[in-house]
């Protein structure tokens with residue numbers, strides 16, 4: 001797949017036009033002298049970079065350049081103005097009017113204006129005495145040493161070019177059911193690991209897939225290649241720059257005894273040196289036995305065919321929630337034709353509430369979103385999703401040329417239509433036997 005490089009060219013060419021326009025204006029009016037009484041790098045600007053950008057923009061991490069020093073940043077001042085004003089940076093897909101998420105990577109208008117003013121003033125450095133202490137990215141775990149760290153026994157070296165989705169099953173060897181309040185991911189090769197999803201395998205299917213595929217792990221693009229039918233199917237996803245989501249003290253995800261964790265790692269090599277990768281997952285167990293378990297269930301439609309050359313094809317799914325629940329997490333998932341995803345909750349006889357809306361879906365920036373406050377959902381509420389797909393040649397991510405009919409499947413050229421929910425059941429305590437998935441979520445035909 002060539003997705004990101006093409007997108008970068010598109011961004012670069014839009015930006016190039018803006019630059020040409022700026023240069024033409026400069027011919028008519030000579031460039032103004034640097035203004036020194038506005039925001040400076042050393043005072044205001046570096047603080048925005050520390051809070052909002054450096055988690056990805058530091059040497060050796062996923063972003064293509066660093067924003068640690070004045071020299072790093074000044075060279076990119078105009079691009080910084082453009083990418084923040086157009087809200088392409090920091091990458092954050094949910095639209096602001098819908099859903100309230102913890103750790104949202106959304107700049108305030110004051111921050112955007114500050115960066116623009118700094119660029120317009122000629123990107124002044126200011127007084128180095130104003131610099132805050134530099135942030136340290138020594139690769140440590142954000143939440144401190146995890147209780148359990150797992151990685152695949154051998155490192156895997158992805159090819160020099162082309163995206164690879166590789167799954168690594170790892171036995172947990174946990175003798176009893178365990179309760180997880182957070183996970184964190186430490187990529188081996190930060191420049192190449194683009195995102196990671198942690199699946200749970202309770203019956204050993206992933207081990208068979210691994211044995212059937214030469215080399216460490218096995219390749220599987222969409223899901224992990226085996227069916228996820230228990231209530232505990234994933235521990236969540238990770239993308240660069242993400243802070244680990246910690247569940248409140250009295251709730252936790254369950255990790256069944258002796259299960260395997262399957263890390264699905266998306267490698268996006270840049271055609272330069274790739275190094276062997278051994279991505280680690282760090283698991284933080286609940287400090288005390290939780291009151292409630294966060295279960296994961298998908299709102300899902302597997303019966304669709306997206307006709308070729310349709311640029312805006314709608315696929316929907318609706319489930320009735322049979323028991324009162326609280327929603328903690330939402331995790332939309334589509335492949336390369338997906339463009340928009342709109343997820344709502346409508347109480348019986350009540351008004352629709354928007355849970356998450358993504359109107360510029362990017363497979364490469366998917367993730368799990370944690371609500372700032374858990375959302376109470378009454379029995380009889382309808383959870384619905386509307387997903388839109390662009391199966392035309394105008395969609396530069398379209399893996400089929402010419403476009404062809406596309407249905408549900410695991411391959412790059414297939415599609416998916418899912419929104420996972422992480423939720424607790426109000427009437428159920430951690431010690432209770434959970435009801436079956438269909439007793440909680442009932443598909444509406």
Ligand code: HEC
Nearest residue numbers: 008011052053056062063064079080083089090091240241
């Ligand atoms: C979550 C990680 C992440 C964060 C946070 C982030 N960036 Fe980026 N940035 C990237 C990646 C990755 C790219 C390369 C393009 C891509 O993959 O979309 C990039 C590219 C850029 C580009 C170049 C765009 C181009 O292709 O020409 C600019 C400018 C930029 N970022 C500025 C910023 C600024 C300013 C901030 C903070 C306000 C920021 N970024 C925060 C990951 C991040």
